[in-house]
Amino acid sequence: MRSYQINKIMKTLFLSLAASVLLLSCDKEPIGPTGPDPLGPGDYLSFADFRALYPGSGEYLIPTGTKRIRGQVISNNTNEANGVYRLQDESGSGIYLYTVIGSPVYPMGTVLDINATGGGKLLLYNGDLELMSVPQANITQVSGTINITPRVATVADIITNKNTWASSLVKINNVTSISQASSNSTGVTYNVTDATGTLSMFVRTASGITVNTSGTSVTGYVSIYNTTTQIGIRTAADIQ
Template sequence: MKKQIFRTTSLTIFALTLSCLLMSACNKLPIGPTGPDPVPPPLPGTYLSFADFRALFTGPADFSIPAGTKKIRGVVISNSANEANGNNRLQDESGAGIYFYSAFGSPDYPMGTVLEIDAAGSGVLTLYKGDLELKNVPEANVKIIGGTINITPRVAKIADIIANRDTWASSLVKIENVTAITQTYSNSTGNTYDITDATGTVSMFVRNA
């Protein structure tokens, strides 16, 4: 069985969600959602989808976002505690994700924050260690939008993740029927775990808080 390794510095990065069962016996809590209201769907043509935005890059050379390009909008799916400074993973309703490297001095964008990014005339799409990255967008061109975008993780086998690692980069993936999770490496930065199912193995890096 061939093992594929994905770390924060590897070809692709996936935010992996693990299912858990929450049980509560309390019947005094409010019924219904208690988080931010969902962001309403934008008017058609308002934004460029992440899928179409990624398609602007034909590589391998850097691509400067042309003036007049539509804005993009997505929700932060990464935890800043598990990313290097400035690294953000965003996903939109198209199912595609983007690795956004924010400008120096920008605030941390917590997981669940919805960002509107105007990369036209300033942003650059580049391959950073094999991962497609958007950089050079001024902080003033990044706007926080109230509310949230509900993202449903893509359910997939590990073999599917490996086969689609470029297309699914920086998007949420849920692995079911995991047969083993084994810690394989540890240092001052964090820990690496092998995740295995019936179809293969990937490695996941978890940064120390």
């Protein structure tokens, strides 16, 4: 057999083998994750933009197609009413989340991915903007953390900006006094005072937090109760 005939046969066999390998490869599942790509911060609606959806009064049903939101729990569930959480995201804004009955407890530091459509609505509850009625299945704990730095502010600053800063962390330096104002079966209300004014701080008995009334700085999240601006602490370490 001539050499060119041998080369032709070998070439034909090689091409046939290559085609067979290609067909087998195409018939296999791809290697690696097969689900959707994970979402990044830019894929979510910021809390600042989410809060801006609220028209100012009544109940506002979150429209279908609204982007998901994502934030970190900055509150201590033992120092809040059952089902109430405060979350903050990278925008510096916060959300007051009231979960449905039967929802799990979300510890401080947990990052939540929330699809607020399908029943979620915004409303003013005692003057504080609240997200409620989100189906339990639409709230998912996700990995990671969000770097949140408390906004340093005076009492007067906090009172002036309460509607914008509600459910976000602040730090008051140069506190001149922390004094007990009243108490009930649930907990104790304190007055936190600096040179510019006074805020209320309610500490639930169930939290087990011991308040250092000699402290000169207080870190916590802003909340609103009717016309009263409040600061909520998470642990005793929030008072220094």
